[in-house]
Amino acid sequence: MLHLTHFTLKFCPRRVSHFSKCAVSLDNRAIYRDNEALANEAETYRRRRKTEWKRRQGGQNFLDHLIINIRGGKGGDGCAAFHREKFLPFGPPSGGNGGRGGDVYIQPTTELTTLNSVAKRVRGENGGNGQGTWQNGKNGSPLVIRVPVGTIVRQLPRDDPRTAKDEWDAEAESLEGLEPAEKQAKMRDNRWVHYPRYSESNVERDSFIEAEQVLYKQERERRYARRKREIEEPIYLDLDKEVELEDDPNSPLGLPRKDGLGHLVALGGQGGVGNPHFLTQENRSPKFATRGHEGDRVTLSLELKLLADxxxxxxxxxxxxxxxxxxxxxxxxxxxxxxxxxxxxxxxxxxxxxxxxxxxxxxxxxxxxxxxxxxxxxxxxxxxxxxxxxxxxxxxxxxxxxxxxxxxxxxxxxxxxxxxxxxxxxxxxxxxxxxxxxxxxxxxxxxxxxxxxxxxxxxxxxxxxxxxxxxxxxxxxxxxxxxxxxxxxxxxxxxxxxxxxxxxxxxxxxxxxxxxxxxxxxxxxxxxxxxxxxxxxxxxxxxxxxxxxxxxxxxxxxxxxxxxx
The missing domain is CATH 3.40.50.300 (P-loop containing nucleotide triphosphate hydrolases)
Known part of the structure; x- marks a missing residue:
């Protein structure tokens, strides 16, 4: 077989090339003659594929009640880097911040008549990680969940067994059975990004210990605010019609927005900060950055109020x-x-x-x-x-x-x-x-x-x-x-x-x-x-x-x- 291939390439290159060109020419003329027929056939095939896809998305059976778990996109990690260029071997810290995670919206539409097309687990797009030379990560794109007009959205309480754990409860579950030193190391790994080969020395510096205390304090405040919001103002939406949403960029969770996306139900996490954020007079060379925050985690009950046409x-x-x-x-x-x-x-x-x-x-x-x-x-x-x-x-x-x-x-x-x-x-x-x-x-x-x-x-x-x-x-x-x-x-x-x-x-x-x-x-x-x-x-x-x-x-x-x- 190897000998035959070698023989063809050695003695018949022009003839093979000539036959190939002839075949291509004939194909082109055939395509030209049947161009309209092929285009019609391709369009018919495309429309059939689209119909089949729509049926696979849930058009076969009607669904009027659904429990979904939604998670906002995770923020991107900050970057620990230093600027380097010619004649500047020891430049300033230049790590960029992480991008913000994508928010999740619910949008009522008259084009749908069933909840079959809604996924049971929805997660927003994560933000991009920061990079060197002060390059911030890309923000995650918002995710829109389209539901039929007439859907009632309720947030399940935390004591409901169907409610998914938030990031803190999930972390506490993952730390069960570990020694205190292992717990501390894993918690730090979930929150900090270290410059290569400096992870052990960073945790012993006073600047890192102070930054860690501030980080945990902010985390406790964020956790308290979210738990309070879930108890006092749980998400409840009666999507009985398509309306033009009000222009309120500072709208709290669950209120309408006029950006055409719908009702905000889960916020994306904030991005982590790069090492320039920790630059002080005492610490001129910070070698650590923070990881991005997890997005909101909510469990919603969707129920159709309008049953049929x-x-x-x-x-x-x-x-x-x-x-x-x-x-x-x-x-x-x-x-x-x-x-x-x-x-x-x-x-x-x-x-x-x-x-x-x-x-x-x-x-x-x-x-x-x-x-x-x-x-x-x-x-x-x-x-x-x-x-x-x-x-x-x-x-x-x-x-x-x-x-x-x-x-x-x-x-x-x-x-x-x-x-x-x-x-x-x-x-x-x-x-x-x-x-x-x-x-x-x-x-x-x-x-x-x-x-x-x-x-x-x-x-x-x-x-x-x-x-x-x-x-x-x-x-x-x-x-x-x-x-x-x-x-x-x-x-x-x-x-x-x-x-x-x-x-x-x-x-x-x-x-x-x-x-x-x-x-x-x-x-x-x-x-x-x-x-x-x-x-x-x-x-x-x-x-x-x-x-x-x-x-x-x-x-x-x-x-x-x-x-x-």
């Missing part, structure tokens, strides 16, 4: 949990059980809509979302006309679109995500938990309109004015409208749907904030067989967009009015 309201066994599974592609971990909408354990899922209007659950329309086994003959339906004209049966989907597009049971959502919103089966847990309410009724019962009236009255008793947020009536279990069964039953189901639509238009219209009458949409579906869900998702997306735009306009008008004062 869309809230489902329905009587027991109306199919809310089945509908939520179908809309989220089975990712929402719902419990199929009979409970009222005021349950204290709501289930929230994320609905992701693609560029073409399809959604993750809709990629496998026809999949049975139920705990019971049913016969294949029960799910056959002919969709030539009727209310489900745009929905396919299970067999039709498996033989057409799903297979052509590479999807099926167990597929992955591998198309570009365009829009997402959250949906919960119980909006009545917290006031203003959902800006849009959707009634879910069982269409198979003799009088589904009676259930709607009951739900409206229950909402008003729970919170007056909440029924005005209703936007849609979903008639679930409307399988007969797909054309399955005998013609008489299908015709009876169509008449029932007409009567339901007339009742909703006559009895369920609401007045919006402008005083205009708004009529509810009526959409018959079969959540169990994933039929006609695309139409429901399209309307839900419309409601969410309108609600978010209304909130932005309201905040904008409020901000404009405040400028006059």
């Amino acid at each position: 869309i809230g489902l309201v329905g009587v027991p066994n109306a199919g809310k949990s089945t509908l939520l599974r179908a809309l989220t592609g089975g990712r929402a971990k719902t419990e199929v059980a009979g409970y009222a909408f005021t349950t204290l354990n709501p289930v929230v899922g994320v609905v992701r809509v693609a560029q073409d209007g399809s959604f993750e659950g809709g990629l496998s329309e026809g999949m049975v979302h139920d705990e019971t086994l049913i016969e294949e003959a029960q799910i056959k339906a002919q969709m030539e006309e009727g209310a489900f004209a745009d929905a396919l049966t299970r067999n039709q989907q498996n033989n057409s679109d799903s297979l052509d597009r590479g999807y099926g049971h167990g597929h992955s959502f591998d198309i570009v995500e365009r829009f997402r919103f959250t949906i919960a089966d119980n909006p009545g847990l917290i006031s203003k938990a959902s800006e849009n309410v959707v009634y879910v009724v069982d269409f198979s019962v003799p009088a589904p309109w009676d259930d709607i009236a009951v739900l409206r009255d229950e909402l008003e008793q729970y919170l007056p004015g909440m029924s005005r947020k209703a936007r849609m009536v979903i008639a679930n279990k409307a399988d007969l409208l797909a054309g399955d069964g005998d013609p008489a039953s299908v015709e009876e189901a169509k008449l029932k749907l007409t009567r339901l639509e007339e009742f909703v238009a006559r009895e369920m219209s609401v007045l919006d904030e402008q005083g205009d009458t708004r009529y509810l949409d009526v959409v018959p579906i079969s959540a169990k067989f994933s039929q006609n869900l695309k139409k429901a998702v399209g309307l839900m997306e419309k409601y969410v967009v309108e609600a978010r735009e209304a909130v932005r306009e309201k905040e904008s008008s409020t901000s404009d009015d405040s400028d006059w004062f």
